[in-house]
Amino acid sequence: MSNNKRKMHLNCHIVGVGQHPAGWRTQNDTRAFINPHFYQEIAKLAELGKFDALFFSDSLSLHGHPHGPSQMLDPLIVSSSILSVTKYLGFICTASTTFSDPFILARQFLTLDHLSQGRIGWNAVTTYNPAAAKNFGKILLPSSLERYTRAKEFIQVVMKLWESWGKEALIADARSGMFADPAQVNSIDHHGQYYTVTGPLTLPRSPQGMPLLVQSGSSEAGQALAAKFADIVFTSQTSFERAKHFYRCLRAKVKAQKRSENSLKILPGLFPIIGSTLAEAQERKAKMDELRNVDEDIIMLARQLGIEPDDLKLHQPLPYQLIEKSSKDIVSKGFLSEIVNFARTRNLTVYQLILQNMGMHRMLLGTPEMIADDMEKWFLESAADGFNLNFDSFPDALQVMVDHVIPILQKRNLFRSDYTEQTIRERFGVAYCQGKREISD
Template identity: 40%
Template sequence: MGLGMHHGAWRFREGDPFDQTTPEYYRRIATTAERGGLHAVFLADTLDVSEERFERPNLGALDPAVVLALMAAHTERIGLVGTSSTTFNEPYNLARRFASLDALSRGRAGWNAVTTFVPAVAGNFGAGELPPHAERYARAAEFLDVVLGLWDSWEAEATVGDKAGNVYVDPARVHALNHRGPHFAVRGPATLPRSRQGRPVVFQAGASEGGRDLAARYADAVFTAQNTLPAAVAFRADIRRRAAAHGRDPDAVKILPGLLPIVGSTAAEAGARKERLDELRGYRPELEKLALRVGVPVDALELDAPLPFARIRENADFRGSHGFRDAAVALAEREGLTVRELLHANGGGHLQVVGTPDQVADTAATWFEAGAADGFNLMIDVLPSGLDAVVDEAVPRLRERCLFPRDYLGDTLRDHLGLPPVTEGHP
């Protein structure tokens, strides 16, 4: 996430303010995460500058697939997950891009399918405005059908490589897709055979009715914004119920809330780190982002008053992320927070833990044991120091509790996540 999830990260950290455009920066992150046995590196994508407004490093300025290819060259085991939009891509190109990453990383790639909720992005792709929520999700469902169909267009036995018999590929085991739907017409097949893990792992991030159903139908793992335990338990139970209704094994869908750890060797040290980061950030940038996320103008948010809950709920034209909006509203209502207090506690929309490595491990264990999460997507406050703290201090605590493996469970991302093998079929 740029130089760190926190708005003040670029001022807090040592190093060049533009480190996030250098290969050395990403090599350092990837090798550190792999040293800690983390399952994957997960990159955001940003298709417009409007969210950050040049006030800090853009959280996804570089194309994730390009960065992940660089990381693949410097690692051997860790998974490589990149976000890419179904609203502003074509399925054939995207399927080819991530299949290429999966092949070159020997089965470590994952794709986070999102529908894009930032309105200004539409202006970069010839559209007047962002399509309505229901239209974005209808396109996303067809997009996923096409991508999965392309990844499935080669049978496992299609690659022969018989030099003596002069048979390279068995064409009878490579199948055209011949998809024709309301949004796409794609002949296929894919240009690449299956990877070591069958196909890239599919992540999805959406909390609306359409987003939840999309996740339950297609996703291997669901990234979600949850910052209260009851809401997280309910979300995971709902996705598992929906997956079963689609004929899927609920255990084959992993739920991964975002977790922002701000770590210190003592609680006081962690608190001082948080206070300094907030001081360097100021309130205005985060206030503007909160307004965008909950769907009201900035001037509707008073720092020392509660959120305007009625106005937020009455916004029938809201086109942003339902997950971020609902998580912020749930936290503010449950804790009785003012806007100022919400900005301090919200963790960029995710669960925030300010404390020692043991306190981070306690929170992760509590959520896992309560049925709120299968794991977590770590939103690192400052890179690389925050990642170092997780790898060197928090992970050992989880291993002591037998809640985190001491080594990778296999060679592919699917292995790492404990996902079942891909069931072979073809369109």
């Protein structure tokens, strides 16, 4: 048993009805993604397993729908519909800084944070998809530089709004008739490059100071944004040595911002496929792979790489020179770097890459002990503070994790046996510090 006092953090990543694109075809209810009981079952299972949070991805454009559900429902509304079946589990919801309004977003997230008693986090993304831009009138998709510049100001506005009510502003004294102390409810009077917002917000300070701030991505701009603002980083890391380097460099960037290195937690994506034997895990994956639509996989991979589907030949390597020349403003630079490195170092064909989750998040097949061993190595050797776990199909893959892998991690003293904190910020050990993250060039 490990004597390590530091505990692993685990989120359950919700993408459609599972990470495998054909997972929905193995479901008893093939329309489960619009069934509230489906999400309630996932939430109850995750809380039974003592997970830190459910992590909801999102997309502002529709794609791949002829072949399966993906990111179709609004994460905030899904979360609000399942709060009542949980008591401790956190909910981290993705929302775009490019195509959202800071006042509305701040109000929605803080509302849900109050209703959950401090269990909400915001995963701030900058949205690079041109198809999403077409859903917002005549707005052109900004360049990568402008998206991150806008994101910095957007986050600052949201944080100011979340702090516009003082900690003791809500009095609610029936005898005196004083409901809120006007001296502690203040306008923010923000006048910036992209936003002009007077404030204050229409509701009191969060039970946890402010909702948890999460950033997804591994690009230089993403790391700079995370080092300044984020409490949690969700990143794609498929190589142990590269993950250790990323972990070390990002913590150094956090320290350079006059923040404690421990004030930010780094959670790479991990996609475990678990069997009682390795052969059983391989068989589970093979059965799902037989059901996947490879033509749609190629379209998705091409979109991730910033090239056309016709540029990809199924049984040949990636066209690395063409990818290098592609526009970097319409792709996730972090994902792109990780996918290319994953394929190149393993000399994979396009088809082999597709079967390995397209290199986006590390796929790991094995027994519960093998999965736990790998997670322990990454955690103890400073490649991760925990993981954003992906599962091929809900709820059965999550059930296996809860029943067979979580107990091993608990026995090794690597993961909590019970919840001891109410708010998600307390659980991640990232204290709220008012006014500590102002924007500076």
